[in-house]
Amino acid sequence: MPLKVIGVGVGRTGTYSLKLAINQLGCGPCHHMEEVLHHMPEQLPLWQAAVNGRPDWSTIYNGYASAVDWPTAGFCQELNKAYPSAKFILTVRNAESWVESFSGTIYKALAGRDHVPDHMKPWLDMSNNVITKTGFASGLDVAGLTKAFNDHSQLVRQLIPADRLLIYEVKQGWEPLCKFLGQAVPSEDFPKTNSREEFWERIKAAT
Numbered sequence: 001m002p003l004k005v006i007g008v009g010v011g012r013t014g015t016y017s018l019k020l021a022i023n024q025l026g027c028g029p030c031h032h033m034e035e036v037l038h039h040m041p042e043q044l045p046l047w048q049a050a051v052n053g054r055p056d057w058s059t060i061y062n063g064y065a066s067a068v069d070w071p072t073a074g075f076c077q078e079l080n081k082a083y084p085s086a087k088f089i090l091t092v093r094n095a096e097s098w099v100e101s102f103s104g105t106i107y108k109a110l111a112g113r114d115h116v117p118d119h120m121k122p123w124l125d126m127s128n129n130v131i132t133k134t135g136f137a138s139g140l141d142v143a144g145l146t147k148a149f150n151d152h153s154q155l156v157r158q159l160i161p162a163d164r165l166l167i168y169e170v171k172q173g174w175e176p177l178c179k180f181l182g183q184a185v186p187s188e189d190f191p192k193t194n195s196r197e198e199f200w201e202r203i204k205a206a207t
Helices: 015-024 031-040 040-051 072-083 097-101 106-111 118-133 142-158 174-181 194-207
Strands: 006-007 089-091 167-169
Touching: 006 015, 006 142, 015 089, 015 174, 031 040, 031 118, 040 118, 072 118, 072 142, 089 142, 089 174, 097 106, 097 142, 106 118, 142 167, 167 174
Parallel strands: 006 089, 089 167
Antiparallel strands: none
């Protein structure tokens, strides 16, 4: 099935909550970095090839109707060309709070990738390459991360036509998301998950 919904917001902008919401609305299964982690033998070589300029999108997203988070977020331009009718969602948040969250989770995990079990290193290396491709190279300070975050948002806005793009903060809840996707608003609360503590619990479980 071709991708119908593509989230190009970077990690720590509510992408895990968005994944759960998309699945709940019946627009999944939704791909997320967690899928790569849970299916490394199949997924990792595909994403390594994609980073090196040889993407096979139909195989990468086989069985998925949507995708959010990295590594997807690192391929906005390529995916816009591959899926010209897809709807795109750019998750955003305050840049200062994002830098603090990213620095204390993903950036910290990548910085320590030489000290993880051997089976985790290829996944972290691929993640680092994708995140670097997105503009977030190793060693950036607060100002550098803030600029990269804002630059990514600007790039997405320039690439994706306004009628196919939702600029979205997960704290806005169901209404704008459901309107954009043409879905009824659920009676249940919008999912809120993947705190910093949950992030490290997932990394610990994987290692």
